Amino acid sequence: MTTTVRIGIIGAGLAGNWHANMFSATGQAKVVAAADVNLERATDLVQKHGAGHAFTDYRTMIETGGLDAVSIATSNDMHHPAALAALAAGLHVFCEKPLALTLAQAEEMTAAAHRAGVVHGVHFIHRTRPYAALAQRLVAGGHLGELTHIRAEYLQDWLLNPATQMPLSAKLWRTSKATAGSGVLGDLGAHLLDMLRAFQVDVTAVSARLRVVEALHPGQATAETTDDHATLLLECANGALVQLTASRVSVGHSNHIQLLVQGSQGALQVDNERLNEVQVCAGPLALERRTWYTLAAEERDKLPSPVESFVQAIAHGTPASPNFDDGLWVQRVLDAAERSAATGERVVVTG
Numbered sequence: 470m471t472t473t474v475r476i477g478i479i480g481a482g483l484a485g486n487w488h489a490n491m492f493s494a495t496g497q498a499k500v501v502a503a504a505d506v507n508l509e510r511a512t513d514l515v516q517k518h519g520a521g522h523a524f525t526d527y528r529t530m531i532e533t534g535g536l537d538a539v540s541i542a543t544s545n546d547m548h549h550p551a552a553l554a555a556l557a558a559g560l561h562v563f564c565e566k567p568l569a570l571t572l573a574q575a576e577e578m579t580a581a582a583h584r585a586g587v588v589h590g591v592h593f594i595h596r597t598r599p600y601a602a603l604a605q606r607l608v609a610g611g612h613l614g615e616l617t618h619i620r621a622e623y624l625q626d627w628l629l630n631p632a633t634q635m636p637l638s639a640k641l642w643r644t645s646k647a648t649a650g651s652g653v654l655g656d657l658g659a660h661l662l663d664m665l666r667a668f669q670v671d672v673t674a675v676s677a678r679l680r681v682v683e684a685l686h687p688g689q690a691t692a693e694t695t696d697d698h699a700t701l702l703l704e705c706a707n708g709a710l711v712q713l714t715a716s717r718v719s720v721g722h723s724n725h726i727q728l729l730v731q732g733s734q735g736a737l738q739v740d741n742e743r744l745n746e747v748q749v750c751a752g753p754l755a756l757e758r759r760t761w762y763t764l765a766a767e768e769r770d771k772l773p774s775p776v777e778s779f780v781q782a783i784a785h786g787t788p789a790s791p792n793f794d795d796g797l798w799v800q801r802v803l804d805a806a807e808r809s810a811a812t813g814e815r816v817v818v819t820g
């Protein structure tokens with residue numbers, strides 16, 4: 470293997486450009502090619518990263534691009550075919566979330582990745598933020614005791630805020646079931662579910678309600694429109710309950726994550742607007758006095774970003790974190806949530 474990992478980006482939109490910057494910043498990977506059905510976007514991306522090649526067909530890039538790995542940042546509908554093509558060619562695969570449109574696709578991709586014996590990664594960035602890393606350390610270290618309940622919220626307003634930065638093309642594919650699968654459930658809910666997985670929470674059953682705000686989708690058939698707001702009640706193996714809300718119609722919130730984690734001996738709160746802090750109430754005296762204090766994330770709490778982990782995993786022959794197994798776990802809960810919302814019933818998570 471070459472010492473510099475040669476990356477081909479598939480999908481040169483918002484996330485594709487973000488990936489390219491992060492891969493370049495590792496100093497151990499080089500973006501040598503990009504593929505996008507919009508050639509101008511692919512050309513623009515490679516020009517920003519040196520003298521790479523631009524393609525309109527990702528299959529041609531996989532065959533002729535001289536790559537070690539691909540990074541998939543297309544609309545959700547292309548994650549499955551692009552990953553399978555890259556895995557069949559023996560390339561390492563980094564993929565955006567949600568892993569796939571459906572559980573069946575995610576299972577196929579994960580099995581193919583294991584069969585290929587390559588490194589696989591998923592861009593669940595939020596579990597690696599400093600506040601999330603410190604929160605995971607506190608939970609894993611038993612500082613909260615046994616987890617009892619969690620409230621997790623991820624709120625955005627782009628569907629109803631005219632000042633949003635989201636380009637129209639990115640809005641359009643996100644609101645269509647054919648290109649996105651689910652809506653805010655898979656877009657933002659997937660991140661919260663992955664954050665729960667990083668706390669080692671084992672979800673056993675889901676009750677979900679999904680809402681489409683019809684007035685915000687003029688001219689689009691409601692049956693083809695993805696959910697704008699999702700509320701889930703998750704039951705966990707140890708009896709803990711999780712209230713999870715994901716929304717793209719939350720006034721006053723551009724991109725806001727908040728978690729309250731309660732345990733038998735302590736609690737913590739995190740907020741992505743305070744990236745390096747965790748609010749904690751833990752320990753006998755703090756519990757007695759109901760005292761909350763701030764812990765600052767330190768160097769030793771840091772986790773590599775998903776991109777850094779993927780590149781390091783290729784260099785060292787170790788698994789990346791988070792990876793397709795995490796993506797599949799999340800997809801199982803997303804699938805159960807969609808079935809619960811469709812039937813109005815509580816759905817047991819299997820697998």
Ligand SMILES: NC(=O)c1ccc[n+]([C@@H]2O[C@H](COP(=O)([O-])OP(=O)(O)OC[C@H]3O[C@@H](n4cnc5c(N)ncnc54)[C@H](O)[C@@H]3O)[C@@H](O)[C@H]2O)c1
Pocket residue numbers: 479480481482483484485504505506507510525527542543544545547565566567592593594638639642656
């Ligand atoms: N991890 C995160 O926090 C995060 C943030 C934003 C987006 N995402 C994910 O990234 C992915 C892309 O989202 P985005 O906001 O960048 O969308 P986008 O619309 O900005 O970009 C998608 C790009 O994919 C291209 N594309 C579509 N079909 C293609 C094909 N067959 N071959 C090659 N290119 C194709 C489009 O032309 C477009 O340029 C989604 O899966 C989304 O969920 C993740």
